[in-house]
Amino acid sequence: NAGVTQTPKFRVLKTGQSMTLLCAQDMNHEYMYWYRQDPGMGLRLIHYSVGEGTTAKGEVPDGYNVSRLKKQNFLLGLESAAPSQTSVYFCASSYRGGPLNEQFFGPGTRLTVL
Amino acid sequence: LAKTTQPISMDSYEGQEVNITCSHNNIATNDYITWYQQFPSQGPRFIIQGYKTKVTNEVASLFIPADRKSSTLSLPRVSLSDTAVYYCLVVPNRDDKIIFGKGTRLHILP
Numbered sequence: 001n002a003g004v005t006q007t008p009k010f011r012v013l014k015t016g017q018s019m020t021l022l023c024a025q026d027m028n029h030e031y032m033y034w035y036r037q038d039p040g041m042g043l044r045l046i047h048y049s050v051g052e053g054t055t056a057k058g059e060v061p062d063g064y065n066v067s068r069l070k071k072q073n074f075l076l077g078l079e080s081a082a083p084s085q086t087s088v089y090f091c092a093s094s095y096r097g098g099p100l101n102e103q104f105f106g107p108g109t110r111l112t113v114l
Numbered sequence: 115l116a117k118t119t120q121p122i123s124m125d126s127y128e129g130q131e132v133n134i135t136c137s138h139n140n141i142a143t144n145d146y147i148t149w150y151q152q153f154p155s156q157g158p159r160f161i162i163q164g165y166k167t168k169v170t171n172e173v174a175s176l177f178i179p180a181d182r183k184s185s186t187l188s189l190p191r192v193s194l195s196d197t198a199v200y201y202c203l204v205v206p207n208r209d210d211k212i213i214f215g216k217g218t219r220l221h222i223l224p
Contacts, residue, residue: 035214040216041216042217044214058211059213090158099146099165099206100146100163102148102160103150104159105157105158107157108157
Protein backbone atom coordinates (compact mmCIF):
# COMPACT_ATOMS: atom_id res chain seq x y z
CA ASN A 1 0.00 0.00 0.00
CA ALA A 2 1.24 3.47 -0.90
CA GLY A 3 -0.78 5.08 1.91
CA VAL A 4 -1.37 8.77 1.26
CA THR A 5 0.32 10.33 -1.74
CA GLN A 6 0.41 13.96 -2.82
CA THR A 7 1.08 15.49 -6.22
CA PRO A 8 3.12 17.58 -6.90
CA LYS A 9 5.88 17.64 -4.27
CA PHE A 10 7.00 21.17 -5.14
CA ARG A 11 5.49 24.02 -7.11
CA VAL A 12 6.22 27.66 -7.77
CA LEU A 13 3.38 29.90 -8.89
CA LYS A 14 3.06 33.53 -9.82
CA THR A 15 0.45 35.66 -8.09
CA GLY A 16 -2.92 35.17 -9.75
CA GLN A 17 -2.18 31.75 -11.23
CA SER A 18 -4.31 28.77 -10.40
CA MET A 19 -3.41 25.21 -9.54
CA THR A 20 -4.79 21.99 -8.10
CA LEU A 21 -3.11 19.78 -5.53
CA LEU A 22 -4.02 16.13 -5.68
CA CYS A 23 -4.23 13.81 -2.69
CA ALA A 24 -4.81 10.10 -3.11
CA GLN A 25 -5.21 7.33 -0.53
CA ASP A 26 -5.47 3.58 -1.02
CA MET A 27 -6.68 2.64 2.47
CA ASN A 28 -10.41 2.96 1.72
CA HIS A 29 -10.69 5.76 4.25
CA GLU A 30 -13.89 7.77 4.50
CA TYR A 31 -12.41 10.98 5.89
CA MET A 32 -9.84 13.18 4.16
CA TYR A 33 -8.28 16.48 5.20
CA TRP A 34 -6.16 19.32 3.84
CA TYR A 35 -3.85 21.24 6.17
CA ARG A 36 -1.35 24.00 5.68
CA GLN A 37 1.76 24.48 7.76
CA ASP A 38 3.59 27.77 8.09
CA PRO A 39 6.72 28.38 10.18
CA GLY A 40 5.83 28.63 13.86
CA MET A 41 2.11 28.13 13.19
CA GLY A 42 1.68 24.40 13.51
CA LEU A 43 -0.90 22.69 11.31
CA ARG A 44 -4.10 24.50 10.36
CA LEU A 45 -7.07 22.72 8.81
CA ILE A 46 -8.23 24.17 5.48
CA HIS A 47 -11.05 21.85 4.40
CA TYR A 48 -12.06 18.30 5.08
CA SER A 49 -14.41 15.64 3.77
CA VAL A 50 -16.35 12.98 5.62
CA GLY A 51 -17.13 10.95 2.53
CA GLU A 52 -17.33 10.89 -1.25
CA GLY A 53 -19.19 13.93 -2.54
CA THR A 54 -18.96 15.87 0.75
CA THR A 55 -16.76 18.77 1.84
CA ALA A 56 -16.65 21.06 4.86
CA LYS A 57 -14.71 24.14 5.94
CA GLY A 58 -11.91 24.01 8.45
CA GLU A 59 -10.09 26.79 10.28
CA VAL A 60 -8.66 28.67 7.27
CA PRO A 61 -10.81 27.93 4.17
CA ASP A 62 -10.67 31.32 2.42
CA GLY A 63 -8.94 31.29 -0.97
CA TYR A 64 -9.25 27.52 -1.38
CA ASN A 65 -11.78 25.14 -2.87
CA VAL A 66 -11.94 21.37 -2.62
CA SER A 67 -13.66 18.48 -4.30
CA ARG A 68 -14.14 14.80 -3.40
CA LEU A 69 -15.59 13.22 -6.51
CA LYS A 70 -14.00 9.86 -5.79
CA LYS A 71 -13.54 8.29 -2.38
CA GLN A 72 -9.83 7.85 -2.83
CA ASN A 73 -9.07 11.38 -4.05
CA PHE A 74 -9.31 14.81 -2.44
CA LEU A 75 -8.41 17.83 -4.56
CA LEU A 76 -7.37 21.24 -3.23
CA GLY A 77 -7.69 24.16 -5.63
CA LEU A 78 -6.25 27.64 -5.57
CA GLU A 79 -8.17 29.77 -8.07
CA SER A 80 -6.00 32.88 -7.82
CA ALA A 81 -2.84 32.26 -5.85
CA ALA A 82 -1.52 34.92 -3.45
CA PRO A 83 1.87 35.17 -1.70
CA SER A 84 0.07 34.53 1.62
CA GLN A 85 -0.65 31.02 0.34
CA THR A 86 3.04 30.15 0.29
CA SER A 87 3.14 27.18 2.62
CA VAL A 88 3.61 23.45 2.98
CA TYR A 89 0.36 21.61 2.33
CA PHE A 90 -0.37 18.27 3.93
CA CYS A 91 -3.15 15.89 3.10
CA ALA A 92 -4.37 13.28 5.56
CA SER A 93 -6.97 10.55 5.72
CA SER A 94 -8.65 8.48 8.41
CA TYR A 95 -11.10 5.60 8.44
CA ARG A 96 -13.62 7.69 10.39
CA GLY A 97 -13.54 10.83 12.50
CA GLY A 98 -13.21 11.13 16.24
CA PRO A 99 -11.07 9.15 18.68
CA LEU A 100 -9.61 5.77 17.83
CA ASN A 101 -9.25 6.82 14.19
CA GLU A 102 -5.76 8.12 13.62
CA GLN A 103 -4.98 10.34 10.69
CA PHE A 104 -2.41 9.21 8.14
CA PHE A 105 -0.50 12.00 6.48
CA GLY A 106 1.06 12.40 3.07
CA PRO A 107 4.60 13.71 2.49
CA GLY A 108 3.50 17.28 1.80
CA THR A 109 3.56 19.74 -1.09
CA ARG A 110 5.80 22.79 -0.81
CA LEU A 111 4.14 25.70 -2.62
CA THR A 112 5.76 29.06 -3.24
CA VAL A 113 3.73 31.96 -4.64
CA LEU A 114 5.80 34.81 -6.03
CA LEU B 115 -13.27 22.01 20.84
CA ALA B 116 -11.02 21.90 23.90
CA LYS B 117 -7.97 24.12 23.68
CA THR B 118 -4.55 22.68 24.52
CA THR B 119 -1.49 24.46 25.89
CA GLN B 120 1.99 22.96 25.68
CA PRO B 121 5.54 24.38 25.82
CA ILE B 122 6.76 25.88 22.59
CA SER B 123 10.14 24.17 22.78
CA MET B 124 12.25 21.86 24.93
CA ASP B 125 15.86 20.70 24.87
CA SER B 126 17.19 17.46 26.29
CA TYR B 127 20.18 15.16 25.98
CA GLU B 128 20.52 11.72 24.53
CA GLY B 129 19.67 8.95 26.97
CA GLN B 130 17.44 11.15 29.13
CA GLU B 131 13.74 10.65 29.76
CA VAL B 132 11.69 13.52 28.34
CA ASN B 133 8.29 14.55 29.66
CA ILE B 134 6.10 16.97 27.74
CA THR B 135 3.07 18.23 29.59
CA CYS B 136 -0.07 19.49 27.92
CA SER B 137 -2.94 21.28 29.64
CA HIS B 138 -6.52 20.98 28.44
CA ASN B 139 -8.67 22.52 31.15
CA ASN B 140 -11.98 22.39 29.27
CA ILE B 141 -11.76 18.81 28.10
CA ALA B 142 -15.19 17.21 27.73
CA THR B 143 -16.32 13.89 29.14
CA ASN B 144 -16.07 11.97 25.85
CA ASP B 145 -12.85 13.56 24.59
CA TYR B 146 -9.64 11.58 24.10
CA ILE B 147 -6.08 12.88 24.39
CA THR B 148 -3.91 12.13 21.38
CA TRP B 149 -0.29 12.86 20.53
CA TYR B 150 1.29 13.13 17.11
CA GLN B 151 4.97 13.41 16.18
CA GLN B 152 6.32 15.30 13.19
CA PHE B 153 9.87 14.91 11.94
CA PRO B 154 11.39 17.67 9.77
CA SER B 155 10.10 17.66 6.19
CA GLN B 156 7.52 14.95 6.93
CA GLY B 157 3.85 14.80 7.76
CA PRO B 158 2.81 14.10 11.37
CA ARG B 159 2.28 10.56 12.56
CA PHE B 160 0.16 9.23 15.41
CA ILE B 161 2.13 8.02 18.42
CA ILE B 162 -0.26 7.48 21.33
CA GLN B 163 -3.79 8.08 22.58
CA GLY B 164 -5.50 7.73 25.94
CA TYR B 165 -8.62 8.53 27.90
CA LYS B 166 -7.48 8.20 31.51
CA THR B 167 -4.69 6.81 33.74
CA LYS B 168 -1.73 5.44 31.82
CA VAL B 169 -1.16 4.12 28.33
CA THR B 170 2.13 2.67 27.10
CA ASN B 171 3.28 1.49 23.70
CA GLU B 172 6.62 0.82 22.05
CA VAL B 173 7.23 4.53 21.43
CA ALA B 174 5.99 6.41 24.49
CA SER B 175 3.86 6.49 27.62
CA LEU B 176 0.94 8.79 28.25
CA PHE B 177 -0.04 9.77 31.78
CA ILE B 178 -3.46 11.28 32.43
CA PRO B 179 -4.48 12.31 35.96
CA ALA B 180 -7.96 11.65 37.31
CA ASP B 181 -9.26 15.16 36.54
CA ARG B 182 -8.00 14.82 32.91
CA LYS B 183 -7.18 18.54 32.76
CA SER B 184 -3.62 17.78 31.72
CA SER B 185 -1.58 14.96 30.26
CA THR B 186 2.11 14.09 30.04
CA LEU B 187 3.84 12.41 27.16
CA SER B 188 6.90 10.51 28.32
CA LEU B 189 9.68 9.48 25.95
CA PRO B 190 12.15 7.06 27.57
CA ARG B 191 15.88 7.32 26.82
CA VAL B 192 15.63 9.69 23.89
CA SER B 193 18.04 9.66 20.98
CA LEU B 194 18.94 12.29 18.38
CA SER B 195 16.28 10.81 16.10
CA ASP B 196 13.56 11.85 18.55
CA THR B 197 14.13 15.48 17.56
CA ALA B 198 10.71 16.46 16.25
CA VAL B 199 7.60 18.51 16.93
CA TYR B 200 5.10 16.85 19.28
CA TYR B 201 1.44 17.81 19.08
CA CYS B 202 -1.05 17.32 21.88
CA LEU B 203 -4.63 17.09 20.65
CA VAL B 204 -7.99 16.67 22.29
CA VAL B 205 -10.14 14.58 19.99
CA PRO B 206 -13.88 14.88 20.52
CA ASN B 207 -16.55 12.36 19.68
CA ARG B 208 -18.98 15.06 18.67
CA ASP B 209 -17.08 16.70 15.83
CA ASP B 210 -15.32 15.65 12.67
CA LYS B 211 -12.25 17.86 12.84
CA ILE B 212 -9.38 18.22 15.27
CA ILE B 213 -7.11 21.16 15.98
CA PHE B 214 -3.36 20.57 15.93
CA GLY B 215 -2.04 23.79 17.39
CA LYS B 216 1.63 24.72 17.33
CA GLY B 217 3.09 21.76 19.15
CA THR B 218 6.30 21.42 21.19
CA ARG B 219 9.58 21.50 19.32
CA LEU B 220 11.83 18.95 21.03
CA HIS B 221 15.53 19.22 20.34
CA ILE B 222 17.77 16.36 21.48
CA LEU B 223 21.41 17.23 22.02
CA PRO B 224 24.34 14.77 21.88
